[in-house]
Amino acid sequence: MAASRRAPCGQRASRPQRAAGRGRRLGSPISRTYWHVILCRSRTIVAARRRIAHGPADRFVAELPALADAVSTLPPCAEYRHGAQVFLRPRSLDALFAATAQLPDALLLAGGTDLGLRVSKYREALPAVISVEGVEELRRIKTQRGALEIGGAVTYTAALPHLDRHFPSFGALVRRIGSRQIRNLGTIAGNLATASPIGDTIPCLIALDATVTLASRAGERILPVEEFVTGYRRTALAAGEVISAIRIPLLGAGEEFAGYKLCKRFDQDISTVIAAFRLERQGGKVARLRAAYGGVAPRAMRAASLEAAARGRPWAPAWLADIEDLLARDFVPITDHRGGAAYRMRAAAGLLRRFQLETSLAEAMRVEAL
Secondary structure: OOOOOEOOOOOOOOHHHHHHOOOOOOOOHHHHHHHHHHOOOOOEOHHHHHHHHOOOOOHHHHHHHHHHHHHHOOOOOOEEEEOOEEEEOOOOHHHHHHHHHHOOOOEEEOOOOOHHHHHHOOOOOOOEEEEOOOOHHHOOEEEEOOEEEEEOOOEHHHHHHHHHHHOHHHHHHHOOOOOHHHHHHOEHHHHHHHOOOOOOHHHHHHHOOOEEEEEEOOEEEEEEHHHHEEEOOEEOOOOOOEEEEEEEEOOOOOEEEEEEEEOOOOOOOOOOEEEEEEEEEEOOEEEEEEEEEEOOOOOOEEOHHHHHHHOOOEOOHHHHHHHHHHHHOOOOOOOEOOEOHHHHHHHHHHHHHHHHHHHHOOOOOOHHHO
């Protein structure tokens, strides 16, 4: 591989190089996804990929079936202890509530894509962890009463077919979250619970007017997602509560939705700005616009001034001249290594202009499809 030329770090291979790699074996979507995982910061060209693909057989691949058989015979365990550390893996909601009562200060683990960094990167010894991954009631997905309901332990990968069906733009954005391995473990509920000011899925959920169901031994309560996130890395989750489901209302007739993610790399990068819009038009005018942003405030939130100004106006570029001023009433972004405050505001405005253009064309055109 050292003898092969490669694209500069963080850049994609050129269009001819990508076209050359679209053969059945190396160019399939799955194949390209795996290479995004392995070479996310240094994308090799097709020649290097082929050299590896035709190399000697890996002995670990040959040993994998026997290893999988051996592991499959191990009985499932609901409790692990090591010194002062304890890990519980309940299999039902009742068992989960019993576990949280037994260990009220324990950390809840869904996919571990964030929490795991505290161990792997910062070498923390977590005293108590309760996994929700095995709770059957939290792994359900259903569409009923005009909404898509996603359980609290449903992974990105499991949710994707349903997002693709009802909210294709949301599905496309989720595919840019981490790698395939991350999406196989990470959950939308976990992303919501971290309350990141970026929180890739949170602006989409807010724009879509989603609600979150919080369950405990005392019962359930339902909050709008925008009320669940109360500040920077803060939520309304009370002691003993877990996220049991996220409910997303389906789009009505004439409604449109789009989510946008801006980052330095297209794949596998933390966002600089996230924007999501849900639009309802009547007679060419805005009946309702929900606009939510991440990366421009301490938490993901709606652009209330923008929404109010849009109501009743023709859905045309003319009124968009005041976008920056309207956004400045609600957001005061910071400057960090991912982007300056001025850039974030221009990007936030530009994404709404892009949404207006795409929804006004006879056939919506997205840059990613070119």
